[in-house]
Amino acid sequence: xxxxxxxxxxxxxxxxxxxxxxxxxxxxxxxxxxxxxxxxxxxxxxxxxxxxxxxxxxxxxxxxxxxxxxxxxxxxxxxxxxxxxxxxxxxxxxxxxxxxxxxxxxxxxxxxxxxxxxxxxxxxxxxxxxxxxxxxxxxxxxxxxxxxxxxxxxxxxxxxxxxxxxxxxxxxxxxxxxxxxxxxxxxxxxxxxxxxxxxxxxxxxxxxxxxxxxxxxxxxxxxxxxxxxxxxxxxxxxxxxxxxxxxxxxxxxxxxxxxxxxxxxxxxxxxxxxxxxxxxxxxxxxxxxxxxxxxxxxxxxxxxxxxxxxxxxxxxxxxxxxxxxxxxxxxxxxxxxxxxxxxxxxxxxxxxxxxxxxxxxxxxxxxxxxxxxxx
Numbered sequence: 239x240x241x242x243x244x245x246x247x248x249x250x251x252x253x254x255x256x257x258x259x260x261x262x263x264x265x266x267x268x269x270x271x272x273x274x275x276x277x278x279x280x281x282x283x284x285x286x287x288x289x290x291x292x293x294x295x296x297x298x299x300x301x302x303x304x305x306x307x308x309x310x311x312x313x314x315x316x317x318x319x320x321x322x323x324x325x326x327x328x329x330x331x332x333x334x335x336x337x338x339x340x341x342x343x344x345x346x347x348x349x350x351x352x353x354x355x356x357x358x359x360x361x362x363x364x365x366x367x368x369x370x371x372x373x374x375x376x377x378x379x380x381x382x383x384x385x386x387x388x389x390x391x392x393x394x395x396x397x398x399x400x401x402x403x404x405x406x407x408x409x410x411x412x413x414x415x416x417x418x419x420x421x422x423x424x425x426x427x428x429x430x431x432x433x434x435x436x437x438x439x440x441x442x443x444x445x446x447x448x449x450x451x452x453x454x455x456x457x458x459x460x461x462x463x464x465x466x467x468x469x470x471x472x473x474x475x476x477x478x479x480x481x482x483x484x485x486x487x488x489x490x491x492x493x494x495x496x497x498x499x500x501x502x503x504x505x506x507x508x509x510x511x512x513x514x515x516x517x518x519x520x521x522x523x524x525x526x527x528x529x530x531x532x533x534x535x536x537x538x539x540x541x542x543x544x545x546x547x548x549x550x551x552x553x554x555x556x557x558x559x560x561x562x563x564x565x566x567x568x569x570x571x572x573x574x575x576x577x578x579x580x581x582x583x584x585x586x587x588x589x590x591x592x593x594x595x596x597x598x599x600x601x602x603x604x605x606x607x608x609x610x611x612x613x
Contacts, residue, residue, distance in 0.1 A: 266601035346379035350525030411597035419512025439514035459568035534588030
């Protein structure tokens with residue numbers, strides 16, 4: 239079988255979100271099924287590390303698809319030509335888009351409907367494209383996967399003509415590289431980033447949907463009440479609409495206690511997470527929330543939002559806050575800081591919870607979804 243895969247999010251600059259999903263799952267699928275051929279379709283020059291199996295054939299078709307007009311060109315003109323040329327049996331697209339101009343069966347992965355819930359957090363042209371074409375993508379695809387029961391129910395509630403049986407849940411996983419940090423690693427990380435001090439950690443892109451401004455306000459409350467040397471580490475790239483946050487950070491009272499690391503690759507990211515006092519992830523909306531289980535795997539307690547998919551993913555292993563209430567976020571930060579018994583309990587629960595989400599399970603689940611598309 240020839241399986242064509244949209245790999246335009248395997249980016250050499252960073253792997254997050256869609257890119258991480260594609261990398262981890264197809265790293266396993268291509269090795270698990272060596273008898274099949276995989277056509278990896280890139281929209282720009284790729285790194286050799288992304289061609290991780292002998293049964294992968296890379297194909298580059300430009301121009302880079304990063305705008306609605308270019309999306310339309312790439313998916314409805316360029317992709318059908320590649321599928322026809324290589325006689326693909328199925329096309330797998332993990333970024334929520336698929337082609338509306340091919341007879342090749344398609345397996346679509348739609349991670350969430352954040353664009354419907356928070357349209358102001360994306361460019362208007364992108365929102366209009368998503369709004370117009372997402373129902374068409376869902377109808378066209380032979381099979382659909384999403385990353386949580388929450389997202390599946392959200393899709394079904396907004397697009398009532400889609401049968402529940404068409405959508406499979408393929409949870410994200412946590413890589414084996416995430417593990418508790420050694421004492422040496424903790425010392426090195428703290429000396430490098432926080433002058434040896436303990437720190438709360440947020441990891442993910444700096445974007446309004448991730449709620450960094452409320453986190454800053456919560457940290458202010460924490461610092462005022464606790465008089466602690468605790469630092470706040472923000473790990474991640476600056477995404478669209480991050481400028482207002484960066485401007486506020488310049489005049490932030492506790493600016494000297496906030497550290498911006500930028501995007502970090504493994505294994506340093508693993509050591510940073512493993513060295514944190516706690517992960518604080520107060521996102522306004524998530525289809526899954528990978529950083530939560532990465533922290534749990536590293537034996538770091540988690541504070542996260544009581545909304546969207548987070549309770550489904552974290553279960554009893556996290557402390558939950560109202561992401562719209564910075565005082566509530568601060569209360570949970572103070573609670574985990576003052577109650578060492580609670581902190582140890584959450585670490586134990588988190589380790590067990592993270593073990594339920596592996597990329598091996600994710601790869602198996604997506605493979606079944608691909609077979610469903612092929613029929």
